[in-house]
């Protein structure tokens with residue numbers, strides 16, 4: 001299993017902070033979640049999403065949050081385990097059949113970290129989806145790439161970091177656009193696609209966006225291996241210019257979020 005790109009001691013906190021119940025409920029209901037379902041939350045991170053999904057399947061449903069990080073699972077068990085919510089440490093590069101069968105599989109902001117094997121991971125997940133069950137895949141497109149108001153050199157450096165992450169860290173900034181065709185190839189039925197703005201940032205920067213984006217810079221950009229030759233003092237110069245650009249209320253940033261849902265054929 002490759003190292004997770006955003007690995008840091010603050011990662012459970014970053015994931016929990018950016019998880020909003022209303023957004024999640026809208027997305028999950030759009031995808032077809034209903035009370036009573038058995039749900040797998042794959043790459044559950046902090047566990048907050050799993051607990052929210054569990055609310056949506058009451059009465060009678062249950063959620064298993066699955067992640068490979070013992071550290072994030074410890075956070076999840078401490079904060080979010082309870083009736084109808086459990087957590088399992090598993091690597092989704094390996095068979096998951098021991099977990100049982102699910103009516104609804106939720107995979108949000110996970111596949112983009114697995115550019116090369118993402119399709120194979122989806123195939124693996126279909127093994128634990130019950131016939132007639134729903135698969136919901138949600139990822140970003142043009143991830144971290146859509147800004148206006150930055151300098152030419154900052155733009156070059158951001159593009160360079162993202163290319164480096166694609167080539168060296170298995171990250172896919174364009175994963176969102178692939179989801180529909182993969183579901184089509186896998187023979188899923190009743191496929192639906194939704195497109196929304198995940199980030200839409202203009203004007204004063206709020207604390208959550210500030211923390212989330214500065215973590216992206218400090219963890220992913222710093223570790224990317226990109227040389228930051230545009231800056232005399234390398235990464236530190238880049239980080240400072242990014243911080244100033246992002247704090248400027250004139251800056252405009254958006255990221256498209258693509259959600260795709262499909263049903264496994266009952267004959268499968």
Ligand SMILES: C[S@@+](CC[C@H](N)C(=O)[O-])C[C@H]1O[C@@H](n2cnc3c(N)ncnc32)[C@H](O)[C@@H]1O
Nearest residue numbers: 004043044045067068069090091092093108109
């Ligand atoms: C960005 S987080 C997902 C956040 C969460 N799904 C949400 O919507 O907020 C990606 C998660 O995938 C987990 N992950 C990465 N590789 C994995 C693997 N091979 N098997 C299981 N989980 C993995 C990471 O530990 C991390 O917690």
